[in-house]
Amino acid sequence: MAEATFNGDPSTLHMGPASITYDGVNLGYTLNDSVAINVNMTSTPILPDQASLPVKDIITNLEVTVTMTLGEVSSSNLALLPGVTSGEGKDPVGIDLLDVAKELIVTPLEAGNGIAWTFPKASPLMDGPPVGIDLLDVAKELIVTPLEAGNGIAWTFPKASPLMDGPVPFQRTTPQGLQLVFRAYVESAGGNYMTFSETSASAT
Numbered sequence: 001m002a003e004a005t006f007n008g009d010p011s012t013l014h015m016g017p018a019s020i021t022y023d024g025v026n027l028g029y030t031l032n033d034s035v036a037i038n039v040n041m042t043s044t045p046i047l048p049d050q051a052s053l054p055v056k057d058i059i060t061n062l063e064v065t066v067t068m069t070l071g072e073v074s075s076s077n078l079a080l081l082p083g084v085t086s087g088e089g090k091d092p093v094g095i096d097l098l099d100v101a102k103e104l105i106v107t108p109l110e111a112g113n114g115i116a117w118t119f120p121k122a123s124p125l126m127d128g129p130p131v132g133i134d135l136l137d138v139a140k141e142l143i144v145t146p147l148e149a150g151n152g153i154a155w156t157f158p159k160a161s162p163l164m165d166g167p168v169p170f171q172r173t174t175p176q177g178l179q180l181v182f183r184a185y186v187e188s189a190g191g192n193y194m195t196f197s198e199t200s201a202s203a204t
Contacts (some may be wrong), residue, residue, distance in 0.1 A: 006147055016110035020068060022076070022080065022122065029071030036167035037106065037117060039064045042049035043135055043163070043183075053186055057135040057161070064094075064189075066104060066122065108170065114146035133182060135161035144181050153196045158187040 018035045020027040042061045045054035070077050078084055082100055083092030104122035108115070142160035146153070160182040184194060 002062035014110070014115075016108055016170065016172060019107045019109055020066075020070075021105040021107070025076075025078075027070055027077060028070075031069045031071045033169065034067065034069035035106065035170040036067050038067065039063075041163045051189075054136065056137070057183070057185070059133045059135065059196045062090075064119065066106060066117075066119065079111075106170070135163075136185055137186055138197060142184070156197075157182070157184040158192060158195070158197045159185040161185075162168060 017030065020030065020035065041059055042062045043057050044060045046056040046058060047054050075087060081089070081092075082095045082097065083090040098121065101121040104119040106117040106119075136159070139159040139161040142157040144155040144157075155159070162182050164178045185193065
């Protein structure tokens with residue numbers, strides 16, 4: 001019978017708004033708990049004709065965005081948009097976002113409230129690591145165990161890889177969690193993708 005253990009650190013549960021600095025300039029007020037960091041990874045399974053299971057699962061795309069609603073509609077904030085200079089909005093078609101990208105820093109405002117996030121090249125078309133990582137190669141065992149005593153089934157996935165998916169919100173009333181999606185694989189040809197067993201529970 002599997003036994004559940006739980007270890008949590010409440011000091012890492014963070015809430016509150018954030019300050020936004022772009023290219024060394026603070027962007028002022030934001031509205032409606034709108035600041036969020038979004039990291040989306042996609043992968044491509046490599047399935048040869050001679051196998052029934054993927055032999056690799058390669059990360060082929062990474063998209064990082066930071067979304068917000070700026071409260072101050074000013075000429076300086078409007079000038080952040082590609083193609084806007086001297087109060088005029090020129091046709092932005094053809095602008096290379098990587099070429100014009102600048103450093104973006106998201107800093108929680110609450111004292112001792114966690115992590116300042118720095119994006120050296122803020123662009124929705126970021127490239128680089130972890131693209132090319134084989135998820136099958138780095139997959140590890142994942143166990144999901146209910147904490148309530150006698151509360152059902154512990155699930156074990158022998159090969160699972162985490163992908164980040166979804167926002168890290170900076171809101172006044174919502175903890176800033178990390179949304180992870182674990183992709184589970186069959187451990188080997190003819191093997192298991194999961195097992196389960198009855199549980200007992202103890203939380204610490």
